[in-house]
Amino acid sequence: MKSAVQRKSLEANALPAPARRREALRADEPIFDLIELFFFAYRDFVGDADRMLENYEFGRAHHRVLHFVNRRPGLAIAALLDILKITKQSLNRVLKQLLEAGFVEARAGFSDRRQRLLYTTAKGAGLAQELAHLQSEHFVRVLNELPASARGAATDFLLAMIDAAERERVRVPLSRGGARMTASKAS
């Protein structure tokens, strides 16, 4: 079924191995397959969550906020803006809704009380978890139909696709990450 397409790509890949040193790839001819696959893959990937979010009257923007707040408890507004790369006015609309609906809560920073550190509530964490689970299932389905090396390869590929300057920030400040955000400016 899908093997046709897959086979094609695999063949294309199996080019004269030695010819590929460091000048392996030139951009003389556009890499249309990857361009289009990336578009379709992303669209279908976010589609899953989009459909679930409709039940809560939330959109993709809410999802992103909820996700990152959940992953980085104690995240400050400025840090969130920096991750999302949107303006505070844009953020405020969706954040306000999440706060009012009780999915996220804000506490004043301890060392700097101007800050509003964000945390998911139990309810918010639940939804974030549901969404992450849904998207994880998508990945699991995908990875299970690919060789075992696929996960590492996908991780490496996606990481390399991220602007070099951003890759640092991507490495999630797990657990107590956000709290020390106070010093974010300092570093």
Add this chain to the structure above:
Amino acid sequence: MKSAVQRKSLEANALPAPARRREALRADEPIFDLIELFFFAYRDFVGDADRMLENYEFGRAHHRVLHFVNRRPGLAIAALLDILKITKQSLNRVLKQLLEAGFVEARAGFSDRRQRLLYTTAKGAGLAQELAHLQSEHFVRVLNELPASARGAATDFLLAMIDAAERERVRVPLSRGGARMTASKAS
């Protein structure tokens, strides 16, 4: 650098090989790394083109239309809608602008004159090419910092991420695909 993330994923992946039959991966714990990497990677990938499009006063929507029309000369409206998964009203706004600005042109179908078959003009093809080249350079940069197998792996991964029902359609009707209506000129 990236090894932290990478190592983690590779280890997780290196589970008792035999245990990975069909139950290889469970979704008990969300695959946060891939979820976030995919988000950031897509954002940075489309960012390149977005910046170039500003010079033409076009947005991402114009890009998509231009791209697919360029790739599938002779594409009919209905087929384009099916690819983009938007409504005709949404399409019409951007398509009209592309037509008026002379980047795309429409000719009546020969066998069915109700259809408007879309083609890029020389100007449109030029811009499409520029954009594709820009995005290809992104991929080339990425693939050149990864092992040779990365391209095949990325292709397979992205293809698998696409909804199964869609994968067929994705296999680009290259060259004479839907456009073998080359006769369009003739008749």
Add this chain to the structure above:
DNA sequence: CTTATACGTCAGCTATATTGACATATTTGT
């Protein structure tokens, strides 16, 4: 000759983002 199809268009609505200006609380530097 009626119905179905391919497409265009008007009108109004929503979600997500933008810029610019201004307000308020708090921290910091002198």
Add this chain to the structure above:
DNA sequence: ACAAATATGTCAATATAGCTGACGTATAAG
């Protein structure tokens, strides 16, 4: 103590990209 910088909130206007619904027109097909 005070001025300036900072973190955040908010009001207003605007743009883009999508949506639904309703209706019109040309062409194809039964």
